[in-house]
Amino acid sequence: xxxxxxxxxxxxxxxxxxxxxxxxxxxxxxxxxxxxxxxxxxxxxxxxxxxxxxxxxxxxxxxxxxxxxxxxxxxxxxxxxxxxxxxxxxxxxxxxxxxxxxxxxxxxxxxxxxxxxxxxxxxxxxxxxxxxxxxxxxxxxxxxxxxxxxxxxxxxxxxxxxxxxxxxxxxxxxxxxxxxxxxxxxxxxxxxxxxxxxxxxxxxxxxxxxxxxxxxxxxxxxxxxxxxxxxxxxxxxxxxxxxxxxxxxxxxxxxxxxxxxxxxxxxxxxxxxxxxxxxxxxxxxxxxxxxxxxxxxxxxxxxxxxxxxxxxxxxxxxxxx
Amino acid sequence: xxxxxxxxxxxxxxxxxxxxxxxxxxxxxxxxxxxxxxxxxxxxxxxxxxxxxxxxxxxxxxxxxxxxxxxxxxxxxxxxxxxxxxxxxxxxxxxxxxxxxxxxxxxxxxxxxxxxxxxxxxxxxxxxxxxxxxxxxxxxxxxxxxxxxxxxxxxxxxxxxxxxxxxxxxxxxxxxxxxxxxxxxxxxxxxxxxxxxxxxxxxxxxxxxxxxxxxxxxxxxxxxxxxxxxxxxxxxxxxxxxxxxxxxxxxxxxxxxxxxxxxxxxxxxxxxxxxxxxxxxxxxxxxxxxx
Numbered sequence: 348x349x350x351x352x353x354x355x356x357x358x359x360x361x362x363x364x365x366x367x368x369x370x371x372x373x374x375x376x377x378x379x380x381x382x383x384x385x386x387x388x389x390x391x392x393x394x395x396x397x398x399x400x401x402x403x404x405x406x407x408x409x410x411x412x413x414x415x416x417x418x419x420x421x422x423x424x425x426x427x428x429x430x431x432x433x434x435x436x437x438x439x440x441x442x443x444x445x446x447x448x449x450x451x452x453x454x455x456x457x458x459x460x461x462x463x464x465x466x467x468x469x470x471x472x473x474x475x476x477x478x479x480x481x482x483x484x485x486x487x488x489x490x491x492x493x494x495x496x497x498x499x500x501x502x503x504x505x506x507x508x509x510x511x512x513x514x515x516x517x518x519x520x521x522x523x524x525x526x527x528x529x530x531x532x533x534x535x536x537x538x539x540x541x542x543x544x545x546x547x548x549x550x551x552x553x554x555x556x557x558x559x560x561x562x563x564x565x566x567x568x569x570x571x572x573x574x575x576x577x578x579x580x581x582x583x584x585x586x587x588x589x590x591x592x593x594x595x596x597x598x599x600x601x602x603x604x605x606x607x608x609x610x611x612x613x614x615x616x617x618x619x620x621x622x623x624x625x626x627x628x629x630x631x632x633x634x635x636x637x638x639x640x641x642x643x644x645x646x647x648x649x650x651x652x653x654x655x656x657x658x659x660x661x662x663x664x665x666x667x668x
Numbered sequence: 669x670x671x672x673x674x675x676x677x678x679x680x681x682x683x684x685x686x687x688x689x690x691x692x693x694x695x696x697x698x699x700x701x702x703x704x705x706x707x708x709x710x711x712x713x714x715x716x717x718x719x720x721x722x723x724x725x726x727x728x729x730x731x732x733x734x735x736x737x738x739x740x741x742x743x744x745x746x747x748x749x750x751x752x753x754x755x756x757x758x759x760x761x762x763x764x765x766x767x768x769x770x771x772x773x774x775x776x777x778x779x780x781x782x783x784x785x786x787x788x789x790x791x792x793x794x795x796x797x798x799x800x801x802x803x804x805x806x807x808x809x810x811x812x813x814x815x816x817x818x819x820x821x822x823x824x825x826x827x828x829x830x831x832x833x834x835x836x837x838x839x840x841x842x843x844x845x846x847x848x849x850x851x852x853x854x855x856x857x858x859x860x861x862x863x864x865x866x867x868x869x870x871x872x873x874x875x876x877x878x879x880x881x882x883x884x885x886x887x888x889x890x891x892x893x894x895x896x897x898x899x900x901x902x903x904x905x906x907x908x909x910x911x912x913x914x915x916x917x918x919x920x921x922x923x924x925x926x927x928x929x930x931x932x933x934x935x936x937x938x939x940x941x942x943x944x945x946x947x948x949x950x951x952x953x954x955x956x957x958x959x
Contacts, residue, residue, distance in 0.1 A: 357956075357957060359956050396767065399950060401950050401954065412946070423767065425763070425764065427764065431761045432761070434759075435681075435685045440681060444677075444678045445768065448675075448768035448769060450769050
């Protein structure tokens with residue numbers, strides 16, 4: 348288990364991480380999400396042991412990067428957002444160089460290189476210069492390099508950004524396979540659809556501290572319960588708006604075409620009661636359901652970007668006029 | 669078979685595919701051969717006119733070629749290390765090295781070794797150029813080779829300066845610029861400063877002259893002046909600045925200077941290692957926050 352305990356990191360007076368607490372259990376596929384400048388990359392560099400925190404502790408299965416340096420680092424494969432490529436080196440040489448850096452030499456290094464290049468489908472590019480590879484191929488090579496010593500944990504910073512849809516799909520397939528093999532994988536990404544497709548667990552970071560973390564399904568359920576109810580009317584929309592405005596349990600209301608979106612205080616029973624009241628009042632309700640939670644909407648809610656509220660108030664003002 | 673460390677092996681592979689090192693060696697030797705040959709042709713022409721044998725003048729050409737070679741050595745050395753860490757930071761490979769089994773000290777040391785190998789090639793390749801003015805004798809081959817060996821501490825100091833600036837600068841351009849500023853202060857600055865203060869200060873001895881012992885030129889010029897039979901250079905300088913160091917100092921100036929240069933070089937290397945340690949800014953950040 349990787350555990351970050353009350354991590355603080357400063358750059359001069361700027362606080363990049365402000366008491367970050369995070370636990371990532373073995374075998375999970377963890378999505379690490381946050382807006383730009385939230386502290387994701389700093390947190391990732393601390394997890395990999397590239398930088399040490401100013402305060403707090405990092406442990407991986409009881410090991411600490413400061414005290415168990417080599418052993419700690421050998422447990423982690425790191426794929427940075429920049430590929431980390433040497434010009435004038437061939438793909439095979441690049442792999443063998445990093446193999447030597449982690450203590451794998453000679454025939455073993457060659458064998459490992461062949462295996463991994465085969466795995467990421469780059470074996471036909473083994474004698475190409477690294478700089479001649481496409482962006483997607485470079486990213487696959489970076490992944491192969493990170494796997495050279497078969498670490499139990501992989502940390503990837505924005506691995507799919509800038510990749511074409513096909514390479515992104517292939518990359519996700521490989522990551523999924525690695526996860527199935529039991530590797531713990533941490534992915535930081537802005538592409539929330541990738542995170543929601545791939546990850547089993549999620550952590551959302553904002554302004555240097557963790558806003559929410561847990562199993563993706565549980566977090567989504569939590570957020571869905573707070574989502575607006577969408578009511579589709581076949582007609583009598585104006586009467587329905589009047590009815591809902593007078594209902595005490597409706598906090599706010601917005602209109603999108605023939606749909607009414609309401610922020611509603613109450614559980615499933617209260618929802619059923621509201622629907623019954625509407626039908627009793629002779630309002631022709633075509634559909635009545637909670638909006639499904641998406642990672643995007645959750646991210647916007649938790650990181651305080653109130654785009655939804657802006658639209659809502661604009662729509663209400665328009666409907667009143 | 670010699671087992672090379674991964675960074676040294678990789679750097680050799682990368683450099684062998686680049687035109688930079690062969691171009692530098694060719695350019696350096698072209699300059700030295702040009703100076704040497706022009707000097708010799710000039711002397712031969714004069715000898716034909718005057719019917720004098722100007723053997724001592726050949727030694728002057730040797731001095732000029734040797735000093736030019738040393739200047740080239742000193743001012744190309746930072747180029748080999750100034751990009752070593754900052755360049756890796758620019759390409760994003762330095763973070764990857766830190767995630768391997770290599771410690772920051774090993775990374776810096778291996779980078780330095782690979783730069784020293786390239787620097788050594790430039791220095792040693794100039795040996796034939798240095799021998800040209802000695803065709804009529806004057807200085808033995810072993811002594812000439814010894815002079816080249818004496819270039820190494822100065823080159824090592826310059827390489828370590830480049831390594832230090834590379835560890836603190838985020839870009840290669842800044843690192844190269846800063847390394848040249850430090851190299852210039854250490855060579856020209858440390859020579860000019862005592863002389864300037866001598867001009868503007870009182871008649872008494874000028875202790876700033878001891879800064880010269882850190883100047884890489886001191887041991888080279890000192891040995892070179894002895895080789896060509898000129899007055900002892902440190903004696904000339906220190907007595908000229910009205911200083912009276914004891915005899916032990918005067919007799920061992922070359923040794924003391926080399927020792928100080930090596931100490932300074934190890935100081936710069938230590939600072940470079942500290943600057944690439946994962947916890948490098950922790951103490952600095954704490955002090956800033958406390959203020």
